Amino acid sequence: MLVDVVRDDPTNNVPDTVFSKLGMQLHRRDQHPIGILKNAIYDYFDKTYAEKFDKFDDLCPIVSVKENFDDVLVPADHVSRSYNDTYYVDAQTVLRCHTSAHQAELLRRGHTQFLVTGDVYRRDSIDSTHYPVFHQMEGVRVFNPNEWEESGVDATSYAAGDLKKCLEGLARHLFGAVEMRWVDTYFPFTNPSFELEIYFQEKWLEVLGCGVTEQEILKRSGKTNNVAWAFGLGLERLAMVLFEIPDIRLFWSTDERFTSQFSEGQLGVKFKPFSKFPPCYKDMSFWISDSFTENNLCEVVRGIAGDLVEEVRLIDNFTNKKGMTSHCYRIAYRSMERSLTDEEINQFQWNVREEVQNKLNVVLR
Ligand code: FA5
Ligand code: MG
Known part of the structure; x- marks a missing residue:
């Protein structure tokens, strides 16, 4: 009933095909490539850091405009806020377009090292690496002054260096040797900001965005003397590289010829396409x-x-x-x-x- 009321709202632009994906939670299925990848990333963080990252993978994907945009400093006129780019449930509520929607709240609650995994939603183009529903993992790490002071470099360089080391280590953990490159970019919530690209199917594929957290975000959560980094991984993109999955639609396939190829904890599997049908x-x-x-x-x-x-x-x-x-x-x-x-x-x-x-x-x- 609630659903019907919401669907009649003229400010709602969520089609049934997208609405029906809510609650599927591919990232919480240990036999699914997205779940297998999530667990492998958890392993990397557990092994690499003495102090554990707090893990969240069950936060509701329906969030307020404030959480999705304002709390991470997205300007009022930024394109990502438009009805053309984001799915609105009503004028004040969206299907989160990134897991960054949870950053500010978790910082306010006092978490200083955490991972947030979840389904995210975007109006976007159609090709083999874009889908309106996909999965991200957010990572945040907050540093105390003594950590960079001991190192002799300034706080921002210290955090940026630690961030790149963390993500390069993750890439080696998942892929072993792989061709990758860093690209400078812009996000409203980090500065400096970077993207990591991996060479896949004869092209550079963007797999994540990251950077040093804007001081304003830390300040609002009461952390005025700290510095932090944050990243957002595109889990489908990483899983495509890892398992050699050629098309992003396959993640939603219930065809046994797809699902039976993956099992819990198995990272080394390469997907074998069943005979390719002509386009x-x-x-x-x-x-x-x-x-x-x-x-x-x-x-x-x-x-x-x-x-x-x-x-x-x-x-x-x-x-x-x-x-x-x-x-x-x-x-x-x-x-x-x-x-x-x-x-x-x-x-x-x-x-x-x-x-x-x-x-x-x-x-x-
Ligand atoms: C973000 O979503 C930022 N929130 C990431 C971030 C977090 C930056 C924290 C800094 C600090 P972006 O829009 O680039 O950034 O998306 C992140 C990743 O999601 C991309 O690199 C890509 O791997 C994946 N992605 C984006 N759009 C799609 C799509 N339509 N289908 C599948 N994967 C996508
Ligand atoms: Mg991007």
């Missing part, structure tokens, strides 16, 4: 309006074809002399589990065309 490509061109966004298009396609859509990719983009802009998108349909028939693909594409025209304020060409 089917459909192109669609339309004149866009100012309100058009790719995330909205992806949501429409996913709403119709679900996990049978593999990729939505812009392949052509031009503006004519009258200033009208045309986009051509190529949609790849493919099941991980079976061959799709021409009829079902044509039906999907027909429905996509109709809904794109009706809902997205574009003109099909």
